[in-house]
Amino acid sequence: MKIGVVIPAAGQGKRMGTKKSKQFLMLEKKPIFIHTLLVFENYPAVSEIVVVTKKEEIAEVERLIRHYGIQKVTHVIEGGRERQDSVYEGLKYLHTDWVMVHDAVRPFVTPTALDRLLRIIPNGRAAILAVPVKDTIKQVDRDGNVEQSLDRSKLWAVQTPQLFERKLLWEAHQLAKEQNLAVTDDAMMVEQLGITVQVVLGEYNNIKLTTPEDLILAEAICKACKAR
């Protein structure tokens, strides 16, 4: 089984409050996105990786990929305006039957979690990593009043990677483009096609690094799991 990976890395780092795109920030002496790429580089089922980034950062991304000896990245390409546009561009360069989409700034995904995700093949067509929500979540109206307390036992916080049959995800992206759908993840596009998306237990440490607080936690996670 061969699996392709799209890594959208065209984020602005606005919430991080830095000039540099957040994926370039250093974590234990390596840029964050290099940690992320190394997970897939070392995961046997992955055969090709496409990194999608801002035009002005392509050269720097390519240089770092060479510097850290990463072999599986076949293309570093220019992204679109929104995350979903970047994923769409990335999909054009993959040839595998299956594809994973994974955030560049989510470096703590483990091979164990990837193993669990891939177990839906061949019976499922789409699956995501997620963890049960620990907080009480309320639905709030525009005036800042509680509309509804949600049933926490059914709520999961979505992570990446998200795994799809490549052709299914392509079809879903085209539908989303045609219909101008606002979506927050790739799974949501596939849901729009009426396809069942399976939820696979992820790990709480598989955080997305988007704020300065996240970076503090990331350093702590790094120190806790010395293996890295």
Added chain:
Amino acid sequence: MKIGVVIPAAGQGKRMGTKKSKQFLMLEKKPIFIHTLLVFENYPAVSEIVVVTKKEEIAEVERLIRHYGIQKVTHVIEGGRERQDSVYEGLKYLHTDWVMVHDAVRPFVTPTALDRLLRIIPNGRAAILAVPVKDTIKQVDRDGNVEQSLDRSKLWAVQTPQLFERKLLWEAHQLAKEQNLAVTDDAMMVEQLGITVQVVLGEYNNIKLTTPEDLILAEAICKACKAR
């Protein structure tokens, strides 16, 4: 304005994987719940605090409160089986017009956040601190399939303190007891009475320490805000 505080501290620490109740774990040389109590001790509008804990831990809690010179705690009492039973017991010992309920293991609440919360007085009757949810949240069925992607823009993760007119919260607890309602926070009981609960912006650092990963983050937060 005088405000009473109930601190439910009868948790088991099961998720923390320790023998000791989690509120006794040390953070920068003080037990977690002492950090929490000091916030309210030093907050002028708070006039009385009731701590609700397990019977076998009352003596230890009282000793630590004396050791750290905390003056506003009027009672340390035995809790009930569930968190809501403990809050109910605590409410019996308060005399103020307003009450805040706050988790013992949420030590990072700030005076600034409390100021914002109290601004609903006198127009509102109930308010909670909460932060916008950053993750994509999906509703998942019992078979582990996605039922629905929720509209993230309306979702808030609930924190404490939660602020209420004392008599209103008492009424809400009695209704919840009578009707055997399963609730995850005090606000939900008040919602059942048809009362509007206002949502006030909290702070992402105001985390609840329930897992070993949370403790790692807590140490990092302590180091980041040296003032503490």
